[in-house]
Amino acid sequence: KSIGYKNFPMVPRVVFGKGSFDQLGDILLPKRRNAEAPVIFLIDEVFERGDLIARVPLMFNDKIIFVSAEEEPKTQQVDALVDLIREEYSELPSGIVGIGGGTLLDLSKAVALMLTNKGSAHQYQGWDLIEKPGVYHVGIPTISGTGAEVSRTAVLLGPNRKLGINSDFTPFDQVILDPDLTKGVPKDQWFYTGMDCFIHCVESLNGTYLNAFSQSYGEKAFDLCKEVFLGDLTEEESRDKLMMASWHGGMSIAYSQVGVAHALSYGLSYVLGVKHGIGNCLVFRHLEEYYPAGVEMFNSMMNKHRISLPTGLCKSLSETEMDTMISVSLSMKPLWENALGKDWNSKVGPEHLRRIFQQI
Numbered sequence: 001k002s003i004g005y006k007n008f009p010m011v012p013r014v015v016f017g018k019g020s021f022d023q024l025g026d027i028l029l030p031k032r033r034n035a036e037a038p039v040i041f042l043i044d045e046v047f048e049r050g051d052l053i054a055r056v057p058l059m060f061n062d063k064i065i066f067v068s069a070e071e072e073p074k075t076q077q078v079d080a081l082v083d084l085i086r087e088e089y090s091e092l093p094s095g096i097v098g099i100g101g102g103t104l105l106d107l108s109k110a111v112a113l114m115l116t117n118k119g120s121a122h123q124y125q126g127w128d129l130i131e132k133p134g135v136y137h138v139g140i141p142t143i144s145g146t147g148a149e150v151s152r153t154a155v156l157l158g159p160n161r162k163l164g165i166n167s168d169f170t171p172f173d174q175v176i177l178d179p180d181l182t183k184g185v186p187k188d189q190w191f192y193t194g195m196d197c198f199i200h201c202v203e204s205l206n207g208t209y210l211n212a213f214s215q216s217y218g219e220k221a222f223d224l225c226k227e228v229f230l231g232d233l234t235e236e237e238s239r240d241k242l243m244m245a246s247w248h249g250g251m252s253i254a255y256s257q258v259g260v261a262h263a264l265s266y267g268l269s270y271v272l273g274v275k276h277g278i279g280n281c282l283v284f285r286h287l288e289e290y291y292p293a294g295v296e297m298f299n300s301m302m303n304k305h306r307i308s309l310p311t312g313l314c315k316s317l318s319e320t321e322m323d324t325m326i327s328v329s330l331s332m333k334p335l336w337e338n339a340l341g342k343d344w345n346s347k348v349g350p351e352h353l354r355r356i357f358q359q360i
């Protein structure tokens with residue numbers, strides 16, 4: 001049976017521009033079914049104090065729920081939020097609005113889906129397991145790089161594994177790209193999440209799955225990253241361009257796949273709880289054998305922005321932990337296949353990965 005080409009869903013509506021957050025009220029109005037069907041705003045708790053909250057267009061019995069992004073989102077957390085919403089309201093919400101980074105965006109997508117699909121979120125980790133469209137959901141990124149605002153997945157830590165809910169119903173119905181919302185991002189975090197985008201491009205552009213669709217988005221995102229991290233843009237230009245780089249980077253991997261850095265970063269994150277952005281950076285700088293030009297450019301970006309990464313993370317791992325890290329990484333088959341080709345199995349093995357992890 002031939003697999004055929006992916007029929008990929010895209011975000012149908014997007015607003016871009018400084019201050020566009022203030023259009024949210026108008027955008028939601030026609031989506032409000034009645035006064036009993038609220039809009040639920042899931043907002044990164046860094047905004048709890050600050051002037052953004054006064055601009056959230058609350059009506060009727062809407063609710064704001066603040067969520068910490070300290071840890072990556074979990075299936076149990078999704079289930080708990082869904083229970084809370086079901087208990088408090090007799091009607092299904094008119095909409096879910098996620099405001100924050102990849103953590104809040106993925107959480108919001110998953111909550112919107114689980115309000116209409118039975119059972120627990122972990123049952124849907126995988127590909128195309130979701131049966132019904134979710135509640136109308138809006139994504140508003142406040143940090144740029146992951147591409148979670150365009151992607152067809154909501155990555156969650158489940159009881160057994162870290163895996164996305166990948167489905168045609170996962171992408172947002174509406175995205176608002178307001179670069180001003182990224183103003184308060186701390187420098188190190190700006191770099192780590194921005195490098196997630198840069199690494200998406202390097203992995204997509206150097207992969208065997210590459211095709212003209214992915215390449216056109218990947219090259220654009222790559223050039224934008226170069227301008228942002230190595231050029232001399234004004235802060236405003238830099239915010240605008242990184243937001244668009246994230247979008248294009250996400251579109252690029254939609255039609256291809258990530259590679260070695262993400263495979264290793266998944267292992268690191270699974271065993272040590274290292275977050276996605278910094279995890280990718282920690283891994284990527286040791287991958288010159290796979291991505292020589294990308295790693296060289298990454299090092300220039302680190303130097304230019306005086307970023308220093310922690311070292312010695314894997315020093316005190318037990319044998320078992322190291323083995324888990326290696327097997328989680330090697331289990332990411334499509335990523336390896338994209339990076340090294342169909343016979344990837346003959347090109348990389350546990351001892352090889354052990355040597356890389358030992359340097360981290």
Ligand code: NAD
Nearest residue numbers: 069072101102103142143146148151153155184185193276
């Ligand atoms: P994040 O959402 O984890 O946030 C990182 C930190 O930045 C947090 O401390 C957060 O509070 C803070 N922050 C965010 N916006 C801020 C602002 N405007 N001002 C001040 N602080 C701010 O970061 P991320 O790197 O965007 O997301 C990582 C998550 O994204 C991971 O869980 C990863 O699995 C997921 N991810 C998803 C996809 C996808 O396609 N769905 C792709 C890549 C990564």
Ligand code: ZN
Nearest residue numbers: 146196200276
């Ligand atoms: Zn990534």
